[in-house]
Amino acid sequence: MAEMTYRDAINLALKEEMRHDPSVVVLGEDVALYEGSFKVTRGLLSEFGEERVKDTPISENTIIGVAVGAAMGGLRPVAELMTVNFALLAMDQIVNHMTKIHYMFGGQAVVPMTIRMPGGGGSQLGAQHSQSLETFFMHCPGMRVLYPSTPADAKGLLKSAIRDNNPAIFLEHELLYNSKGDVPEDPEYLIPIGKAAVKRPGEQVTIVAYARMTVLALQAAEELAGEGISCEVVDLRSLAPLDDDTILASVRKTGRAVVVEECWRTCGLGAEIASRIFENCFDVLQTPVRRVSGLDVPMPYSRKIEKLCIPRKETIIQAVRDVTSGGY
Amino acid sequence: METRLRMVLPDHELVRLYEQMFLSREFEDHCAEQYTKGNITGFLHLYSGQEAVAVGATAGLHKDDYILSAYREHAQAIVRGADPKRVMAELFGKATGLCKGKGGSMHLFDPSLSFMGGYAIVGGQFPISVGLAFSSKYRNEDRITACFFGDGAVNQGTFHESLNWAQLWELPVLFICENNFYGIGTEVHRSSALASIHRRTCGYDIPSEKVDGMDVIAVYKAVKYAAEKVRETGRPLFIEATTYRFRGHSMSDPGKYRSAAEHELWKSRDPLPNYAKRLLEEGIATREALDAIEARCRAGVEEAVAFAEESPWPEDSEVYSDIYV
């Protein structure tokens, strides 16, 4: 075990996989010489050289298209999009190409690629740079969608994504880059795709969360424990495929659920998870499932009102109190 | 060959160009300071070094010609006439800001000045510029659209799609590339196969010209001429202004990828002192007059900071306003 940041854990995963497999290449805007705008690709160019670590023009759709082609040709590309917001310029290659090629060509082609992208709000970057688009990707079949909350999960999940023969979207939360945690140094440390983790066991309420929302949920659970409310925190880690088994088993135990999502509420992943819970756990539910969501608004710049738009520890605590006190 | 300034504009207008450049520089310096103090948050991209482009170009346009830009657009808004107080308030996230504090540094907008926005998605402003030009043509308005963008933006699909479109539909767009030779840390020849950007328009048969973007008069003359041509013919033209940003890409970029020698070379071409020197040499302004202008600009920006500080925050209910009309 070594203590490191989320940023360094992702960096380590990239380095290990590049050492492990010469077909892994990294490409993206400012990833090589500049070492990434969030410095996640630090040291890659110097260790692996220009053949494998490639700066690209500001051409998102083509960055992804080139990665798709390279993957079909036998490489294992890891493309970085500078932030998730710019994935919207690449949605054609992601949705119409990357996720369709294996299926529509009858399983004859594989696209073993990973797209890394920082995302999330809370840094006063305004409406075009603060989005949480995880649900957009989850909606489309044919790709993995991963979003870790800890350095260890980040390392293990990214390595699994790179080794997986399916296309994967790997989201990184901008506000977690400096968070620290213990990370296994074993270069074979992998987190299975599609497995959620119970990050805190509890009895009365299940809080389902992911990425930065897990961090907030754990803080909320700690505070609620002081009020005598026992929460179980399920960290999704994989958004697609969703780990129904872990989510539903937890709710069967507690009988109550709060889902926390950073994305917009309408058609968000919270709605999907809530309906899975209703469909499968209706008999044990003591209260309706509650969602704590990002507000359905474009993100305002001003920090005074930006903070209202993103779930906070306090809003999670309130939701849990509501479902445990019958005040839902 | 430098032009004698009085060949170009009357004295008071020549002096005004200096004032606008100085105001822009001063504004950005204060922004840097306020960012360090935590009053401005988020991304902050400063324009220092590139002033001759915004100032020269804006002077070459009509007042109601549309202007669109990217996220490094404080100077473009202010030079067009936006009140520095309200621009600074926007950067502070205050209710009195140009966009009520909802936009921030990268998203200034003032329709009363035909300043149609700063956009933070690289290449986002190209099609919107074409669309505005289409509306002007359709409505028989005597206005053109000036679309500003960086050297990094020319590799987006929207650049090529919009150049083709503007020419195909014969739309009055003046494309103005501010080539500061870097897109964040990537030098232009590492991102563009043909780094001489103005030559890239030949695929769309759009005439183009390269101009010294450190020379406010050169920019003014080029844009003035091109803007009138665009107005007259209703067809697009393209100007590449070579320039340099004296600061990092944004406040979080120490700019280590540029050599000190390169920086020094461009510093020696700083449009402000060089233009001041010409004004003095040609007897258009005295040192005292320039000093007075500088003091006035400084006081104006200090006033803008004070205004931003004293202004109220947006009400919480603002979160839900303006989503729909």
Ligand SMILES: Cc1ncc(C[n+]2csc(CCOP(=O)(O)OP(=O)(O)O)c2C)c(N)n1
């Ligand atoms: C679609 C998109 N991709 C990437 C970015 C991140 N980004 C912001 S500015 C920039 C560089 C743009 O360079 P250039 O067009 O030369 O403008 P300059 O910053 O030099 O003014 C990049 C890559 C973005 N904002 N939008």
Ligand SMILES: [Mg+2]
């Ligand atoms: Mg540039």
